[in-house]
Amino acid sequence: MALDTVAIAQVTPDTSQPFTELGLKPDEYARIKEILGRRPTSSELAMYSVMWSEHCSYKSSKVHLKQFGEKAPKSDALLVGIGENAGVVDVGQGYAVTFKIESHNHPSFVEPYQGAATGIGGIVRDILTMGARPIAVMDPLRFGPADAPDTRRVLPGIIAGVGGYGNCLGLPNIGGEVTFDETYAGNPLVNALCVGVMKHSDIKLAKAAGAGNLVVLYGAKTGGDGIGGVSVLASETFGAGGSTKRPSVQVGDPFVEKVLIECSLEIFAEDLVVGIQDLGGAGLSCATSELASGGSGGMKVQLDKVPLRDPSLSPEEILMSESQERMCAIVEPSKIDRFLEICKKWDVTVTVIGEVTDGKHLEITWNGELIVDVPPRTVAHDGPVYNRPLAQPAYIDQVNCQKVNVPIPVTAAEIKAAVLKLAAAPNLADKSWVTSQYDKYVQGNTIQSQPDDSGMVRIDETTHLGVAISTDANANWSYLNPYQGAKLALAEAARNIATAGARPLAVTNCLNFGSPEDPGVMWQFAESVRGLADGCLEMGLPVTGGNVSFYNQTGSVAILPTPVIGVLGVIQDVRTRTPMSYTKAGLDLYLVGQTHEDLAGSEWAFLHNQRVGQSPDADLQREMRLIELLLEGNSFFAAAHDLSQGGLSAGLTEMVLRHKVGATISLANAGVSLISETPGRVLVAIDPSDTARLAGLAIKNAIAITKLGITGGDSLTINDAVIPLTELSIAHTSTFPKLFG
Amino acid sequence: MRVGVITFPGTLDDRDAARAVVVGGAEAVSLWHGDADLKNVDAVILPGGFSYGDYLRCGAISRFAPVMQLVIEAANKGMPVLGICNGFQVLCESHLLPGALTRNSDLHFLCRDQEIEITNNQTAWTGSFELGEQIVIPLKNGEGSFQCDDQTLAMLEGEGRVIARYVGENPNGSRNLIAGITNAKGNVVGLMPHPEHAINELTGPSAQGLGFFTSILNAMVK
Numbered sequence: 021m022a023l024d025t026v027a028i029a030q031v032t033p034d035t036s037q038p039f040t041e042l043g044l045k046p047d048e049y050a051r052i053k054e055i056l057g058r059r060p061t062s063s064e065l066a067m068y069s070v071m072w073s074e075h076c077s078y079k080s081s082k083v084h085l086k087q088f089g090e091k092a093p094k095s096d097a098l099l100v101g102i103g104e105n106a107g108v109v110d111v112g113q114g115y116a117v118t119f120k121i122e123s124h125n126h127p128s129f130v131e132p133y134q135g136a137a138t139g140i141g142g143i144v145r146d147i148l149t150m151g152a153r154p155i156a157v158m159d160p161l162r163f164g165p166a167d168a169p170d171t172r173r174v175l176p177g178i179i180a181g182v183g184g185y186g187n188c189l190g191l192p193n194i195g196g197e198v199t200f201d202e203t204y205a206g207n208p209l210v211n212a213l214c215v216g217v218m219k220h221s222d223i224k225l226a227k228a229a230g231a232g233n234l235v236v237l238y239g240a241k242t243g244g245d246g247i248g249g250v251s252v253l254a255s256e257t258f259g260a261g262g263s264t265k266r267p268s269v270q271v272g273d274p275f276v277e278k279v280l281i282e283c284s285l286e287i288f289a290e291d292l293v294v295g296i297q298d299l300g301g302a303g304l305s306c307a308t309s310e311l312a313s314g315g316s317g318g319m320k321v322q323l324d325k326v327p328l329r330d331p332s333l334s335p336e337e338i339l340m341s342e343s344q345e346r347m348c349a350i351v352e353p354s355k356i357d358r359f360l361e362i363c364k365k366w367d368v369t370v371t372v373i374g375e376v377t378d379g380k381h382l383e384i385t386w387n388g389e390l391i392v393d394v395p396p397r398t399v400a401h402d403g404p405v406y407n408r409p410l411a412q413p414a415y416i417d418q419v420n421c422q423k424v425n426v427p428i429p430v431t432a433a434e435i436k437a438a439v440l441k442l443a444a445a446p447n448l449a450d451k452s453w454v455t456s457q458y459d460k461y462v463q464g465n466t467i468q469s470q471p472d473d474s475g476m477v478r479i480d481e482t483t484h485l486g487v488a489i490s491t492d493a494n495a496n497w498s499y500l501n502p503y504q505g506a507k508l509a510l511a512e513a514a515r516n517i518a519t520a521g522a523r524p525l526a527v528t529n530c531l532n533f534g535s536p537e538d539p540g541v542m543w544q545f546a547e548s549v550r551g552l553a554d555g556c557l558e559m560g561l562p563v564t565g566g567n568v569s570f571y572n573q574t575g576s577v578a579i580l581p582t583p584v585i586g587v588l589g590v591i592q593d594v595r596t597r598t599p600m601s602y603t604k605a606g607l608d609l610y611l612v613g614q615t616h617e618d619l620a621g622s623e624w625a626f627l628h629n630q631r632v633g634q635s636p637d638a639d640l641q642r643e644m645r646l647i648e649l650l651l652e653g654n655s656f657f658a659a660a661h662d663l664s665q666g667g668l669s670a671g672l673t674e675m676v677l678r679h680k681v682g683a684t685i686s687l688a689n690a691g692v693s694l695i696s697e698t699p700g701r702v703l704v705a706i707d708p709s710d711t712a713r714l715a716g717l718a719i720k721n722a723i724a725i726t727k728l729g730i731t732g733g734d735s736l737t738i739n740d741a742v743i744p745l746t747e748l749s750i751a752h753t754s755t756f757p758k759l760f761g
Numbered sequence: 762m763r764v765g766v767i768t769f770p771g772t773l774d775d776r777d778a779a780r781a782v783v784v785g786g787a788e789a790v791s792l793w794h795g796d797a798d799l800k801n802v803d804a805v806i807l808p809g810g811f812s813y814g815d816y817l818r819c820g821a822i823s824r825f826a827p828v829m830q831l832v833i834e835a836a837n838k839g840m841p842v843l844g845i846c847n848g849f850q851v852l853c854e855s856h857l858l859p860g861a862l863t864r865n866s867d868l869h870f871l872c873r874d875q876e877i878e879i880t881n882n883q884t885a886w887t888g889s890f891e892l893g894e895q896i897v898i899p900l901k902n903g904e905g906s907f908q909c910d911d912q913t914l915a916m917l918e919g920e921g922r923v924i925a926r927y928v929g930e931n932p933n934g935s936r937n938l939i940a941g942i943t944n945a946k947g948n949v950v951g952l953m954p955h956p957e958h959a960i961n962e963l964t965g966p967s968a969q970g971l972g973f974f975t976s977i978l979n980a981m982v983k
């Protein structure tokens with residue numbers, strides 16, 4: 021193919037261009053021509069197509085996401101908000117923490133290992149780009165039915181990819197989720213969270229300021245992998261048949277990324293960069309246009325200088341490639357020698373590919389010929405914005421007016437069978453098969469990890485300051501009521517942190533939905549965003565950033581609306597954290613919070629194929645009082661464990677099996693008490709001598725408490741049902757090995 | 762007493778090993794793979810990780826690092842050297858220890874709290890333990906299955922050079938449940954599990970890994 025230059029584009033206005041194949045709509049193509057006053061060159065078309073993709077431009081979600089800014093609670097903690105690579109929050113003692121979740125759903129279905137691996141790689145570079153040392157990862161995952169043949173292909177590959185990449189980077193994996201539902205069968209969700217820490221003064225931003233400063237590309241060489249990943253892969257619905265799109269999946273090398281992290285941190289420590297951006301989705305198109313529009317706009321890039329893995333790549337392909345493990349920095353000329361020296365020390369390939377100018381255009385040349393000449397903002401930020409039609413889907417009224425119809429266990433035999441059934445259910449079963457493939461110890465600061473309620477890492481060895489993070493979603497509730505579902509997920513994530521004694525501080529999210537072109541899906545999305553924004557405002561937690569993943573559907577079947585909410589909290593002294601279970605007999609077990617008959621969206625209903633009824637309403641005022649109770653009780657609680665999916669039955673199972681110390685429980689209305697999933701409940705173990713202190717906290721915070729029983733013995737005994745721990749343990753731990761080998 | 766901790770590209774547990782050295786009571790000295798300089802250290806630790814991304818074979822490239830030539834020389838003269846996980850693999854590739862570490866028998870990366878039994882407390886790195894003492898420290902690797910030919914195995918067993926064995930079910934298919942071995946002199950030790958991640962109960966399963974780091978101090982005082 022002959023080189024298409026700006027000069028040629030000017031004189032050949034009628035040349036036919038493959039904009040549809042690149043994922044652009046006719047009106048979007050027309051708009052590009054309007055902006056440029058001519059047809060785009062093929063390189064410009066490539067850039068606009070990836071940057072105006074749903075994945076990069078948030079064109080369908082922008083109008084809704086604005087609420088996170090408009091309804092933002094007043095917070096002194098937020099140092100960098102939405103719009104940068106990741107939000108940054110102040111955690112005290114001069115430390116800042118940055119965290120974010122991103123999706124890598126479609127690539128992980130096409131090529132599970134590499135899709136998941138590069139999902140981790142991408143989010144880690146986002147965190148690094150802010151100037152932070154990455155300190156932990158988490159991975160909320162969702163799959164098709166546990167016993168479906170394709171799940172056996174997808175799940176082991178994704179787990180191995182998350183582990184293979186994260187382990188090699190030396191990042192502890194401190195938690196996540198593994199959930200199964202048939203709607204994820206052709207569309208698994210791979211969300212990856214990374215958290216990093218830095219000093220306030222070390223925060224870096226994506227801006228190319230200062231004419232004459234150099235544009236430096238460093239890290240891996242550019243190859244032909246991942247071309248159009250954000251446009252043809254992430255922003256389209258999978259058809260039932262069709263090509264597998266495997267070449268659009270990036271291929272990662274965690275060793276290169278590990279070296280890139282250490283090299284970058286050394287560069288940051290010597291203050292050698294003015295601005296920095298990682299190359300992730302949309303590759304060089306994204307990095308150059310975002311850096312340029314973060315500054316005054318002017319930048320010249322010599323694309324032929326980009327080091328290539330495959331010398332046959334065309335300029336269009338180089339601009340679209342999503343080859344991993346690359347960073348782009350803006351460096352003052354006086355600091356370039358030291359920059360190159362550090363790269364040499366780490367054997368990192370580094371090339372000066374251009375410079376910042378005082379103009380307004382991003383100009384890219386190929387062997388001296390001008391192939392891109394655009395105002396960078398039009399590429400990076402002024403993409404199309406759609407206010408897509410939305411309408412409450414018909415199913416909502418249909419399912420909301422029905423009542424859950426499931427058997428309620430009554431007799432001792434039924435209670436025992438129900439507890440064992442829930443313990444073994446794939447959504448609730450022991451996840452060691454998964455988490456034993458992840459390194460949780462590296463860096464030596466992991467305080468809590470799976471199966472704890474939240475992940476917790478120490479960030480200062482002297483003062484013992486730490487952060488805790490939890491990610492949660494309850495797609496069943498979101499399906500029944502997306503507004504409440506988002507609020508409930510937020511409340512659950514915050515509660516999971518507070519059970520350990522950490523105070524919730526900030527929120528990130530990964531909003532996974534079907535096609536935005538379906539008004540029903542768009543309504544689910546809009547309701548979820550409204551719920552999350554309202555919830556964050558009420559709880560005083562700022563949203564620091566997030567990610568939207570649309571087109572998660574196979575044919576016309578969309579996934580359940582799955583807003584994954586991540587909450588980060590701070591604990592002043594990690595040594596004081598409350599563990600999720602107890603180690604000794606003779607403690608009193610209390611239910612903190614009240615149980616109602618909340619079976620809609622419960623695991624018990626799911627196990628009986630019932631997806632009907634009304635989700636509970638989120639009472640965030642009560643949730644906040646519960647959080648205060650937990651934080652105050654942290655000083656004397658022997659253990660505290662959140663009750664959520666699987667209710668009291670699952671909570672008790674996890675608690676007694678953790679250290680193999682049983683419990684004897686007496687329950688009124690045992691069946692409903694065990695399987696109901698009323699939100700805002702925590703199981704707490706205390707020494708009997710602390711009874712008055714707990715009662716005092718309950719009164720002060722207006723939270724109901726009920727004594728359930730005492731700890732000890734080698735069984736979980738509920739009224740007359742005696743479940744030996746050995747039997748419970750086998751039920752809980754056999755599911756995954758049986759399914760996945 | 763100065764204990765060097767080597768960083769190769771891709772090393773992960775270097776800061777953890779340095780922390781354990783300090784908690785054990787010695788001074789930790791950072792050594793860079795590309796510098797042919799041992800900085801006057803009294804002992805050396807090769808920490809865990811994926812040096813050179815495990816390209817070719819685990820440890821196969823690191824073995825040629827400039828610093829390794831000095832380590833091999835010093836080890837042959839009696840300097841205490843401990844290789845943990847990837848460090849063990851490097852020591853095998855360097856022929857300071859016999860045998861090789863291969864893929865875990867179930868082909869998965871495995872991270873878990875592992876019970877091991879100390880079966881030789883006469884080395885520079887195990888003197889603080891009782892013979893037969895059972896400790897719990899993290900095991901985390903993808904290629905931890907110790908393999909060697911029958912003759913080598915007989916030699917290791919005959920000379921008491923197996924310093925630690927896995928207790929209970931074999932986690933990775935290692936011959937004779939071998940978790941760690943030593944050289945003939947007892948100054949070079951390779952260990953698959955990670956004692957540096959068991960120096961307190963806050964961040965590890967126990968504090969029982971500390972014995973490896975106090976052992977070296979005692980060995981030098983003697």
